[in-house]
Amino acid sequence: MPRITTESLLQMYRAMLETLGPSRWWPAQSPFEVAVGVILTQNTTWGNVEKAIANLREHDLLTPGRMATVTDEELERHIQPSGFYRQKTRNLRAFLNFLDEADGFDFIGLERWETPELRDRLLKVKGIGPETADSILLYALGRPVFVVDAYTARICHRHGLVPEDVGYDELQALFTDRLPEDAVLFNEYHALLVRVGKDWCRKKKPLCAACPLNGMGLEPAWSVLDR
DNA sequence: CTCCTGTACT
DNA sequence: AGTACCGGAG
Incomplete structure (x- = not known):
């Protein structure tokens, strides 16, 4: 398993934000x-x-x-x-x-x-x-809690950061142990991961070449493990 | 592990 | 037609 640092997680964040722009989540009036x-x-x-x-x-x-x-x-x-x-x-x-x-x-x-x-x-x-x-x-409620989901697991697994069957708490700790406890950062980070998961890191036929996370020096583990 | 349910996409 | 979807309960 590769060593995951604060800087590498922030680098992923910046790459997604620069490509996709802010997400303005959660869309609701209350x-x-x-x-x-x-x-x-x-x-x-x-x-x-x-x-x-x-x-x-x-x-x-x-x-x-x-x-x-x-x-x-x-x-x-x-x-x-x-x-x-x-x-x-x-x-x-x-x-x-x-x-x-x-x-x-x-x-x-x-x-x-x-x-x-x-x-x-x-x-x-x-x-x-x-x-x-x-x-x-x-x-x-604006609490500084990092939300993870199936997209987060898929993206992290395909980049060789976690095993495929990673549990919720373990996956969450990957981020919360390394990132500043900042609700604004957590809000945007999860939103960006969801957008990448839906549109590029798809379950079948992922669009790696065009992905905002392409070329980050992370191992594309999926390419040798599954299809 | 299976079930829950409608909708949209391939 | 098959699949996937910003999961959770039994």
Whole structure:
């Protein structure tokens, strides 16, 4: 395994930022809307989530208090285009209950918890796993938490930085152990990795020659391991 | 490991 | 038609 340094991670960051420009994440009008988008986008393309969000906005359901008033059937209908709509309705309901019990639907009231405790509490909510919890912490609450995902794993694995079956915490530590604890940096870094993962470091037929991360002196491990 | 689900892309 | 999608639960 190659030695990974702070400078090499920052070099990757700069390469992506220079090529792609800033990402302006998370696209939403409130912290609650961010959290809803985070939950809806689990294993789902963002375009489908946008349709669901648009439905919710049309019906003025993008606040915890308003969303809590509708039935499961109505919520299912609105978020249907984002897929997994029965599960996600349960997940949204569980998150609403969490907000209600935590702070009476005042999303900003979550500020009273330090990040590690708030993360533990989020992870106890059914439907909220590590990536969803961290995305809410970073993109809804501005906490300096580095979000990793399948794209991050794929990109890092193909550059020989981690094994293919790297776990969430281990992959996250790769970045948090070496980068300054900066929410603005973490926000943009994850956004850039997702964009690279979608458009260049694709699962099949990766476009390595045109990739923003091409020619960084990293080992293209994928080329000899799989296809 | 399988299931969950709709949509868009190849 | 097959595949992939800003995962998580059982």
